[in-house]
Amino acid sequence: MPFEKFDRSRLEIFPLEQRVHDVDISVVKSLDDPVPPFSHPELPAIARDVVAARREHDATVLMMYGAHVIRTGNGLHMIELMKRGLVTHFATNGAGSIHDYELALIGRTCESVAKYISMGQFGLWTETGRLNDIIKEGVRDGLGWGEAVGRYIWEEKLPNREKSVLGMGYHLGVPCTVHIGVGNDIIHEHPNCDGAAMGEASYTDFLIYAQSVTKLEHGVFLNFGSAVAGPEVYLKALAMARNVARQEGRQIAHFTTAVFDLLEIENGDFSAAPPKSDPRYYFRPWKTILARTVADGGVSHYIRGEHQRTVPALARMILELDSAGK
Template structure:
């Protein structure tokens, strides 16, 4: 079969005046002038794409804070590996963040930072002999806290938070769990048995781990039940947290809680399609807004909350 090139002689162009405006000149970036301050820097950013979504998310957080609504952060382990713990601690102290939900990996990172002041990586030998996932002090502290906390009917977040505050570690100011416990901010932890190292430590007991994590899931459902007109930001977790958040919100609605007008966001350059669907599409139903900020969390999160604090000014300490 012979195929002839298609003739464009009868092509009908559209006058440019009939095209809708995609981006106005007022939304373009402006040159930043050195020394003009952070507010001027924000004004220099284009009001388009990821930057526009950041501004909208900022406005939602500012509005939620001013109206005493929930602002909940859900974090994977990379958030703390990226050094964002001190920033989150400060936001807890300033009452910007009203609740935290952490993966088991984030819990491990936070405890190791509290103990050492830094994160750790396995040696080549540990990678080869299967010991890379088991850190003695981390596993002991977490599991001892969980095992005791179960007798007090505490969840993982509260159990570990109290244990950290009772310790004499030099770096507690970097721990989001210790800071949250100190300021009375609820923290739920959602481990994945078989994936999180502390669940394989000899001090781990399945009964305690199951009971405490189930209580934390109920705590998260309670947080989301009060999240109408609030904000949920999921950072660097594409598997565990999106599903846990969705199930917790479904549970709240199932028992009769009316939850709506929720602004949700994912900050994750490699978010999965299921995470985007769960967090941005399903959590915002029926009348909320959702955003996917695709930049790295170590840049986007500080920029987002710096813009929030700039907007609030003297309203926060």
């Protein structure tokens, strides 16, 4: 007997104009806007490695980020790094793509989970659900999730497309990939969600991501606030890239990783993963990004701070250093 499934046709879906938003487009800061101050003694080393990766080695600089990086207004700083060729690949989760799309479309995003889950309305908004059709159209054209959404944002001339990481990635030809978990995102609630298209689109992005990782030798991997998708996708892609490199007599071992998050790591010692008896063992960025994958010759850094402080601080340092070297 087949198990009973939820009937999505019974859902009531409302337009975004009826939703109360917690964030609007004014949160996005330009390179000239004042931003909260932030400093860390390891930031200059990370900035130098990014510039060296691009200007001396033509290596990958990949920035993985959680959705909060977009909703705290860092898009224009990321786009400037993209324009200057200083970050060669951006990667996020499904929620990161949704915030990017909503800000591009209506200049607002972020609903109150507490308010709308009580009403049974959380995530059920018409315009956001259109992302499912955009992804299906992209799959028909052989595109991954990030490029499909970026193409729509750019070619449909959404009002804030020049502040969209995905839209500008499409426009500039820079890969921006989206790595989902089935059932994780609000658009998976909608009747027009096609599981096959969703999986194909994100898996295409995974293969694009893995190809970028093949050029990580002497490169840099940055992870901003992605505690699950970031380290897990990176780990599998690195295994694939190293497998092929080994067959070709190459190494992918000498590169820099940096994690930007809020967990306090005592004494700054993250060269080895904590023991399994320590709850922090399950903080994947530590054991995966900071310890295990750089054990053969890489360098890692941990920067504790809020994204609205750390992203602008690093981006402006990278841009200043690159300009000084020209």
